Amino acid sequence: xxxxxxxxxxxxxDLLESLTPRNLVNQPxxxxxxxxxxxxxxxxxxxxxNICLGTTFHDVDEQRKHFKxxxxxxxxxxxxxxxxxxGEAAFSKLVEALDDSLSGSASSDDDENDDSDDxxxxxxxxxxxxxxxSPSPDSARRAPETALVWYHSPPSTQIGVYKALLxxxxxxxxxxxxxxxxxTSKPGGRTWAMFMVAGGHFAGAVVxxxxxxxxxxxxSSKGKAKKQKKPKPDTEVILHKTFHRYTTRRxxxxxxxxxxxxxxxxxxxxxxLRRYGEQALREDIRNLLTEWADDIHDCERIFxxxxxxxxxxxFDLEDTPIQRGxxxxxxxxxxxxxxxxxxxxxxxxxxxxxxxxxxxxDQLREQDEAYIASLPKPKxxxxxxxxxxxxxxxxxxxxxxxxxxxxxxxxLIEMVTKGRIEPLKVFWERERDTIGGIDTPIPxxxxxxxxxxxxxxxxxxxxxxxQWLLEDARADPTIPVSSVNYTAKDAEADExxxxxxSDSNVPSSTRPKxxxxxxxxxxxxxAVRDVFRRCAAAHLxxxxxxxxxxxxxxxxxxxxxxxxxxxxxxxKGLKERVKEREAKEKEREKEVEAPAAAPAPRPKxxxxxxxxxxxxGASGAAEAVSGLTPEMRMRLERERxxxxxxxxxxxxxxxx
Numbered sequence: 001x002x003x004x005x006x007x008x009x010x011x012x013x014d015l016l017e018s019l020t021p022r023n024l025v026n027q028p029x030x031x032x033x034x035x036x037x038x039x040x041x042x043x044x045x046x047x048x049x050n051i052c053l054g055t056t057f058h059d060v061d062e063q064r065k066h067f068k069x070x071x072x073x074x075x076x077x078x079x080x081x082x083x084x085x086x087g088e089a090a091f092s093k094l095v096e097a098l099d100d101s102l103s104g105s106a107s108s109d110d111d112e113n114d115d116s117d118d119x120x121x122x123x124x125x126x127x128x129x130x131x132x133x134s135p136s137p138d139s140a141r142r143a144p145e146t147a148l149v150w151y152h153s154p155p156s157t158q159i160g161v162y163k164a165l166l167x168x169x170x171x172x173x174x175x176x177x178x179x180x181x182x183x184t185s186k187p188g189g190r191t192w193a194m195f196m197v198a199g200g201h202f203a204g205a206v207v208x209x210x211x212x213x214x215x216x217x218x219x220s221s222k223g224k225a226k227k228q229k230k231p232k233p234d235t236e237v238i239l240h241k242t243f244h245r246y247t248t249r250r251x252x253x254x255x256x257x258x259x260x261x262x263x264x265x266x267x268x269x270x271x272x273l274r275r276y277g278e279q280a281l282r283e284d285i286r287n288l289l290t291e292w293a294d295d296i297h298d299c300e301r302i303f304x305x306x307x308x309x310x311x312x313x314x315f316d317l318e319d320t321p322i323q324r325g326x327x328x329x330x331x332x333x334x335x336x337x338x339x340x341x342x343x344x345x346x347x348x349x350x351x352x353x354x355x356x357x358x359x360x361x362d363q364l365r366e367q368d369e370a371y372i373a374s375l376p377k378p379k380x381x382x383x384x385x386x387x388x389x390x391x392x393x394x395x396x397x398x399x400x401x402x403x404x405x406x407x408x409x410x411x412l413i414e415m416v417t418k419g420r421i422e423p424l425k426v427f428w429e430r431e432r433d434t435i436g437g438i439d440t441p442i443p444x445x446x447x448x449x450x451x452x453x454x455x456x457x458x459x460x461x462x463x464x465x466x467q468w469l470l471e472d473a474r475a476d477p478t479i480p481v482s483s484v485n486y487t488a489k490d491a492e493a494d495e496x497x498x499x500x501x502s503d504s505n506v507p508s509s510t511r512p513k514x515x516x517x518x519x520x521x522x523x524x525x526x527a528v529r530d531v532f533r534r535c536a537a538a539h540l541x542x543x544x545x546x547x548x549x550x551x552x553x554x555x556x557x558x559x560x561x562x563x564x565x566x567x568x569x570x571x572k573g574l575k576e577r578v579k580e581r582e583a584k585e586k587e588r589e590k591e592v593e594a595p596a597a598a599p600a601p602r603p604k605x606x607x608x609x610x611x612x613x614x615x616x617g618a619s620g621a622a623e624a625v626s627g628l629t630p631e632m633r634m635r636l637e638r639e640r641x642x643x644x645x646x647x648x649x650x651x652x653x654x655x656x
Contacts, residue, residue: 006354007234008161009182009190009210016183019151019159021175022364051075051085070095070120071335077124089147092334094123147333148355149175152364160355164330165301188212191238193292193299194347195285196332196339197306197313200247200255200277202285203339205240206295209352235348239295241288242341245277258309282313289314293321303347305332305339408434409443416453419462428473438473450522451482459522463531466519470535477532478548481517518550530555 006012047057049066052075057063066072074094075085086094148160163170166178190210196203211234247255249270256274260266289296296302302322304314315324322329334350337343359367398406408431415424432438442448442456450456454475457465469475523529533555536545545551628636 006159006356008165008352008354010234011159011179011183011354015153015157015159016180018153019176019179020153021172022150022152022158051079053085053087055088069335070337073120074123077120081124087146088334092147092332095335149179151176151179152361154361156358156360156363158357158359158364160357162333162351164303164333165351168327185210185212188298191295191299192348193296193302194344195302195304195306195314196336196343197281197285197310198339200245200281201242201339202244202281203240203242203341203344204285204288204292205341205344205348206238206292206299207344207348208236208238209234209348235352237345239292240341240344242339243281243284245281245284247274247277247281249274255309285313286317286320289317289321290319293319296321299328301330302326302328303330303332303351305336405434406443406445409446412453413442413446413448413456416457416462416465417460419457419460419465421464421468424465425468425472438469438475439479449481452476452479452519455479455481455519455522458519458528458532459524461523461525461528463525463527466523466528466531467535470531471539474542475519476543477519477535477545477551478543479518481522518548520550 006015047060047063049055049057049063049072052066052072055066057066071088071091074091079085147162147164149163149166151159151161153159161179165182166175170178189208189212191206191208194205194207249256255278256266256271257278260271260275265271304311304322306313314320314322332347334347336347412424412427412431412435414420415427428435428438438454439452441451442453448456450459452475454466454469454477457469470477520529520532523532532545532549532551533553536543536549536551537554537556537559540554543549545554
């Protein structure tokens with residue numbers, strides 16, 4: 001594959017008439033079908049790059065330029081990491097996905113090369129993570145999407161044109177028709193707008209890519225008398241502009257705004273300069289777009305090479321000549337270098353020059369077969385089993401009568417549970433016929449653990465409600481708990497809470513368990529159990545209290561009086577014992593705390609005034625100071641000495 005001298009907008013007519021679109025793939029294999037492509041190319045006098053899929057070059061300069069390109073360096077580093085090299089079109093798509101575009105490799109400055117290396121390293125890391133993902137089964141055998149549309153001219157000529165030149169969403173069957181439409185001249189000629197922004201560099205141009213319609217007609221109808229004019233070139237730069245602002249820190253990658261969004265705004269002087277540079281760059285570009293608005297409006301294609309953040313500069317502007325979603329917008333379908341005027345010219349030549357290769361139909365067929373054989377077989381797609389949807393239970397709508405009955409049962413259960421006797425009596429007198437009797441089972445929708453109202457009152461510990469239900473309402477205490485909501489766990493919980501009945505001779509281990517329990521078995525307090533026993537004593541003939549009712553014994557009034565008398569005697573004897581114990585304790589305390597008899601104080605014998613007295617006091621002074629602390633002894637000694645001194649003074653005064 002190589003660039004031809006054919007201009008896309010002025011292809012020969014005989015070539016156009018024989019062109020047909022390629023069927024299987026839009027781009028022929030870059031390598032020749034020979035088993036040793038590199039040796040055959042070298043033998044023919046051409047040079048090739050074995051790393052970049054056998055790309056060939058016409059001369060040494062083109063080969064050296066390729067070795068310095070980002071595409072070649074990316075493939076070298078990818079192959080070193082165990083990856084596969086990519087074509088030039090695929091590499092251009094990877095570049096477009098970067099937030100900040102790659103630095104150009106055309107410059108010979110060492111610093112610029114360092115920036116480019118950092119950008120290539122970033123791209124290798126990002127694509128390395130993406131390469132680990134397995135392709136989806138749907139896209140495993142799909143032909144690759146390329147930036148070029150290839151046409152075949154028998155017997156052995158292929159012409160490639162970039163898709164970006166054709167209208168968007170062109171079907172493969174219309175490729176030939178659209179290529180023929182490109183050969184038609186327009187008034188004023190076809191013009192493009194080309195803009196590049198990267199790393200603070202900007203390059204823009206408005207170029208003419210086809211001659212004016214009037215010029216073409218004039219050349220075809222010029223007579224012998226007219227002097228032949230010098231032919232104009234195929235492309236011409238009408239407007240151009242380049243400038244640069246300091247927006248990116250060297251060897252760091254990314255603009256200052258991207259760094260601020262990721263790590264927070266930096267406060268250094270360099271960061272302030274870079275923010276100012278970004279703002280100035282946006283203002284310069286927008287002013288230029290406003291100045292070129294009329295020329296951009298007449299352009300057939302608008303090519304923009306910029307990162308996602310930088311593309312907003314062209315769209316986020318009032319009265320901008322480039323609207324978001326414009327059908328003329330295109331990306332550069334190949335890798336580009338640093339935005340400069342020379343790079344704009346190179347990209348223009350790359351877009352407008354058709355690509356040409358020479359393969360016979362047999363060679364193309366072999367390439368297609370080899371390509372199909374190299375495609376991985378799609379993995380079988382597992383057929384998802386539709387989950388079985390469970391039928392949701394349909395909620396039956398209640399009639400007004402059923403809703404009223406439920407409301408009455410709810411009120412009745414609430415009054416029994418809370419022990420509200422007076423409202424319960426009034427409500428039962430009014431609604432007894434509707435409910436159906438005092439022993440009517442509680443409906444299952446209520447969610448209660450018991451069967452009857454008597455069992456509910458006993459289980460909730462309401463003695464007044466139990467007494468009213470037994471005596472006035474004549475509730476049956478022998479009905480067992482047969483509710484579906486009363487489980488074995490509930491029975492164990494009730495048994496553990498009730499424990500041994502203090503008034504029952506039947507241990508809890510021998511009492512009935514589970515659904516065979518009665519209302520008495522559900523009683524949690526002694527007051528409730530006493531109500532059952534009193535009713536059994538008063539109305540023994542009503543029910544089988546001691547048998548089916550599980551009441552252990554009756555409790556008559558005489559028995560209660562006897563129990564009360566025993567309690568009084570027991571309390572009286574307890575009080576007497578307490579008094580005796582307190583009296584004994586007081587006597588014992590008096591004996592312990594009584595002080596020993598103190599010795600009688602000796603009469604004080606005053607010494608006669610006459611005669612000398614001995615310093616230090618009487619002979620019993622040693623016994624008097626025994627047991628005292630050193631401080632008290634010193635104090636007592638000072639007092640004795642003071643009294644002796646006073647006695648001597650009085651003696652001296654009497655002598656005079």
